[in-house]
Amino acid sequence: MDKLRLRFSKTGRAVYISHLDLMRTMQRVFSRAGVPLKYSEGFNPHAKISIILPLSVGTASLCEYMDFALTEERDLAALPAALDPYMPEGIQALEAYQAPGKGSELRWLRLEGVLRGGHDAAFYNDFFAQSPILVEHRAKRGVRTDDIAPSIRQARFTDEPGGVKAQLILHAQEPTVSPELMMAALGDDAPAYFRFTRLEAFREDMTPFR
Amino acid sequence: MEMNEKIDALLRQVQRPARYVGGEYNQVVKDKADVDVRFAFCFPDTYEIGMSNLGMKILYGVLNEMPGVWCERVFAPWGDMAGAMRRERIPLWALESGDSLDKFDIIAFSLGYEMAYTTVLDMLDMGNIPLRAKDRPGLEHLVMAGGGCICNIEPMAEFFDLCFLGEGEDVDREAVELYRQAKKEGWSKEEYLRRAAQIEGVYVPSLYDISYNADGTVASITPVGETPARVRKRIVEDFDGCYYPTRPVVPSTEVVHDRVSLEVFRGCIRGCRFCQAGHTNRPVRSRAPETLLRLGRETLENTGYQELNLSSLSTSDYRGLSQLCDGLLDYCRPRGISLSLPSLRADNFSMDIMQRVQQVRKSGLTFAPEAGTQRLRDVINKNVTEEDLLNSCRIAFEGGWNNVKLYFMLGLPTETDEDVLGIAELAKKVFWTWKQHAANKSRGVRVTVSTSEFIPKPHTPFQWEAQISRQEYLRRVGLLTDALAKTKAITYNWHDAEMSLVEAALARGDRRVGAVIEKVWRLGGRLESWSEYFQLDRWLEAFPACGLDIDFYGTRERPVDELLPWEHMDCAVSRRHLERERERAYQGVLTPDCRAGCSGCGAASLLKEGVCRG
Numbered sequence: 001m002d003k004l005r006l007r008f009s010k011t012g013r014a015v016y017i018s019h020l021d022l023m024r025t026m027q028r029v030f031s032r033a034g035v036p037l038k039y040s041e042g043f044n045p046h047a048k049i050s051i052i053l054p055l056s057v058g059t060a061s062l063c064e065y066m067d068f069a070l071t072e073e074r075d076l077a078a079l080p081a082a083l084d085p086y087m088p089e090g091i092q093a094l095e096a097y098q099a100p101g102k103g104s105e106l107r108w109l110r111l112e113g114v115l116r117g118g119h120d121a122a123f124y125n126d127f128f129a130q131s132p133i134l135v136e137h138r139a140k141r142g143v144r145t146d147d148i149a150p151s152i153r154q155a156r157f158t159d160e161p162g163g164v165k166a167q168l169i170l171h172a173q174e175p176t177v178s179p180e181l182m183m184a185a186l187g188d189d190a191p192a193y194f195r196f197t198r199l200e201a202f203r204e205d206m207t208p209f210r
Numbered sequence: 211m212e213m214n215e216k217i218d219a220l221l222r223q224v225q226r227p228a229r230y231v232g233g234e235y236n237q238v239v240k241d242k243a244d245v246d247v248r249f250a251f252c253f254p255d256t257y258e259i260g261m262s263n264l265g266m267k268i269l270y271g272v273l274n275e276m277p278g279v280w281c282e283r284v285f286a287p288w289g290d291m292a293g294a295m296r297r298e299r300i301p302l303w304a305l306e307s308g309d310s311l312d313k314f315d316i317i318a319f320s321l322g323y324e325m326a327y328t329t330v331l332d333m334l335d336m337g338n339i340p341l342r343a344k345d346r347p348g349l350e351h352l353v354m355a356g357g358g359c360i361c362n363i364e365p366m367a368e369f370f371d372l373c374f375l376g377e378g379e380d381v382d383r384e385a386v387e388l389y390r391q392a393k394k395e396g397w398s399k400e401e402y403l404r405r406a407a408q409i410e411g412v413y414v415p416s417l418y419d420i421s422y423n424a425d426g427t428v429a430s431i432t433p434v435g436e437t438p439a440r441v442r443k444r445i446v447e448d449f450d451g452c453y454y455p456t457r458p459v460v461p462s463t464e465v466v467h468d469r470v471s472l473e474v475f476r477g478c479i480r481g482c483r484f485c486q487a488g489h490t491n492r493p494v495r496s497r498a499p500e501t502l503l504r505l506g507r508e509t510l511e512n513t514g515y516q517e518l519n520l521s522s523l524s525t526s527d528y529r530g531l532s533q534l535c536d537g538l539l540d541y542c543r544p545r546g547i548s549l550s551l552p553s554l555r556a557d558n559f560s561m562d563i564m565q566r567v568q569q570v571r572k573s574g575l576t577f578a579p580e581a582g583t584q585r586l587r588d589v590i591n592k593n594v595t596e597e598d599l600l601n602s603c604r605i606a607f608e609g610g611w612n613n614v615k616l617y618f619m620l621g622l623p624t625e626t627d628e629d630v631l632g633i634a635e636l637a638k639k640v641f642w643t644w645k646q647h648a649a650n651k652s653r654g655v656r657v658t659v660s661t662s663e664f665i666p667k668p669h670t671p672f673q674w675e676a677q678i679s680r681q682e683y684l685r686r687v688g689l690l691t692d693a694l695a696k697t698k699a700i701t702y703n704w705h706d707a708e709m710s711l712v713e714a715a716l717a718r719g720d721r722r723v724g725a726v727i728e729k730v731w732r733l734g735g736r737l738e739s740w741s742e743y744f745q746l747d748r749w750l751e752a753f754p755a756c757g758l759d760i761d762f763y764g765t766r767e768r769p770v771d772e773l774l775p776w777e778h779m780d781c782a783v784s785r786r787h788l789e790r791e792r793e794r795a796y797q798g799v800l801t802p803d804c805r806a807g808c809s810g811c812g813a814a815s816l817l818k819e820g821v822c823r824g
Contacts, residue, residue, distance in 0.1 A: 014462070018228065028514030028516075031515075089233035193219050
């Protein structure tokens with residue numbers, strides 16, 4: 001079975017697992033569950049899996065997507081329950097299906113987060129209402145300065161008892177703006193502590209990505 | 211384990227945070243309400259090293275099979291994390307529960323190499339546990355140790371309450387069971403230790419008084435009260451039926467040996483005279499090929515690993531190797547699982563197996579002739595001839611391999627410059643063999659020569675020998691460097707002798723060296739098996755500061771009649787055998803392997819029938 005997609009969540013202790021480690025872990029999960037992934041041919045065979053949008057270490061997600069292929073027919077609806085007992089703590093398989101389109105169609109992400117040890121909500125609201133918002137980042141050729149303002153569709157901050165709550169909608173691919181990049185844009189005004197969770201993915205026209 | 215925000219904030223600042231949080235597949239979590247003994251299994255090195263250790267997997271499984279006992283894992287944090295934890299005053303925690311070390315009844319260390327000693331102290335301190343046994347008066351926070359280093363644990367004796375000599379599967383269980391009774395019946399720590407010392411394989415350092423001669427050598431080792439005069443090593447006699455962890459914890463982040471490790475046998479039939487493991491792990495006991503096939507399959511299924519490794523001290527000597535490899539290949543090949551065979555000998559049989567196993571990927575081949583001339587190989591009883599080695603290389607080169615690594619030691623007893631230059635000669639012959647027999651010369655060849663400094667170890671025929679000085683080692687390195695300079699295809703790597711100097715002093719140290727270890731730790735020493743963290747200067751400062759001389763322990767040859775600091779540790783190979791082997795070394799006489807002829811080393815006395823089956 002080709003062009004399959006798995007939606008899964010990565011929360012709790014699993015947020016510290018890096019992208020590369022996650023790839024290895026997923027291969028082992030499939031192997032333990034007896035669900036045979038398709039492998040590439042050649043001297044150094046590797047499982048044909050790809051995770052659509054690598055997640056930063058420390059960020060949680062309820063909407064991770066992994067594309068894969070199997071060597072045999074499987075009931076896709078039953079697959080998440082078949083994989084779950086074999087996951088490390090914090091990773092849960094949510095849904096498996098035939099991918100309706102390419103992974104590159106994923107364009108926007110809705111996230112929420114909490115910021116502590118910095119300013120109040122009003123400060124962040126004002127800051128991210130500016131245009132342009134210039135941020136330096138390391139690109140293939142040296143350091144580049146980008147305006148991330150067009151990639152921020154929503155940046156709403158509210159004061160809550162546990163800190164400042166952030167509700168964001170960010171452009172996720174071409175160009176990519178991560179919440180970490182937003183925090184970097186704050187420079188010296190960045191909060192001492194922040195934590196984000198991906199909630200939902202969309203296509204360019206804000207219809208749900210699947 | 212709950213990640214509180216303080217810890218979460220730290221984890222965001224350090225490299226590879228996944229190694230500090232647990233939650234891996236197959237970790238064991240128990241309900242604290244059902245647990246009456248909490249056991250912290252500490253590995254005094256990083257997660258990546260500790261999680262590669264088979265002994266730890268075995269004992270984690272054995273202990274967690276005991277109802278009411280919960281064994282958790284603790285590793286030493288890398289420098290960035292350790293610094294952050296100390297700054298924030300966060301104590302060292304166990305991965306499963308996240309509880310700090312002081313919440314545990316038993317804190318046990320696995321000690322496989324001497325350079326981990328300072329890390330033991332660091333981990334105790336990070337867990338708010340007093341370092342010295344005498345500063346821990348109660349039954350709680352009992353600090354134990356096991357592993358290869360226990361055959362001379364004197365330098366660490368004052369820090370441990372109790373040590374295990376030999377294999378831990380049975381003795382750990384017995385000591386924990388006794389602890390449970392002690393806790394229930396409210397014994398004092400002294401009462402517990404006194405009784406535990408009666409268990410075979412248990413060493414309670416505080417129950418032995420040591421006195422010294424004016425020249426610094428040991429004068430006497432006196433057991434207190436009913437304590438046995440010598441501690442007898444424990445082994446698992448029925449190795450075929452012995453516990454094997456088919457459900458090991460599968461790390462979610464990459465570790466050094468990230469694969470199934472199948473232990474085919476324990477002990478070694480070869481009596482290489484420098485080798486401590488080969489002498490302290492006798493007698494040889496193996497698993498049947500059918501058992502190994504079943505265990506291997508189960509473990510692969512339970513872990514999802516894509517690689518299986520056959521481990522032992524000398525896998526070529528496993529009688530059922532051919533049958534086992536065929537069986538494993540039948541299972542592994544269709545599933546894309548690769549099989550690896552380290553520690554093969556340079557002989558025809560091994561090369562045949564190697565070719566069958568590695569049909570696709572031709573990684574490098576490694577041989578350890580250890581010495582450059584036949585004379586010196588006979589001295590150390592390394593039963594490999596130049597012909598064997600070159601023949602193996604020829605087969606390898608014909609089969610398409612083009613990368614050979616050769617390991618040697620410098621500073622072996624009786625070594626002359628001729629022996630050192632012999633290493634270069636041998637490496638060149640390997641290169642010429644490639645020239646004559648390579649399947650495809652256009653791909654070139656890489657021959658790598660590595661040398662390390664010989665370190666005399668307790669319980670070996672060379673336990674009385676002097677280590678050569680660092681200057682002398684460097685001179686011999688220079689000799690070899692010059693001899694290999696003109697052959698571009700041969701790369702020469704050598705390990706610096708700085709660490710060997712310390713390792714030698716710790717390996718044959720006595721109880722007084724404990725003060726040096728503590729001093730080095732106080733000067734900042736930890737994770738010292740890592741070159742990033744090792745500093746010779748701290749040791750050179752600490753030895754004299756404690757009134758001791760590092761050369762007394764390292765470069766001094768001991769007279770045969772000297773009472774050695776580890777004389778009360780009985781690893782079953784007799785002192786008489788070691789003395790005899792030393793004599794034969796000086797005569798350059800080989801001793802046959804255990805199968806070719808029993809040399810009466812004494813290890814068979816550990817077996818019920820008193821007969822060793824090799």
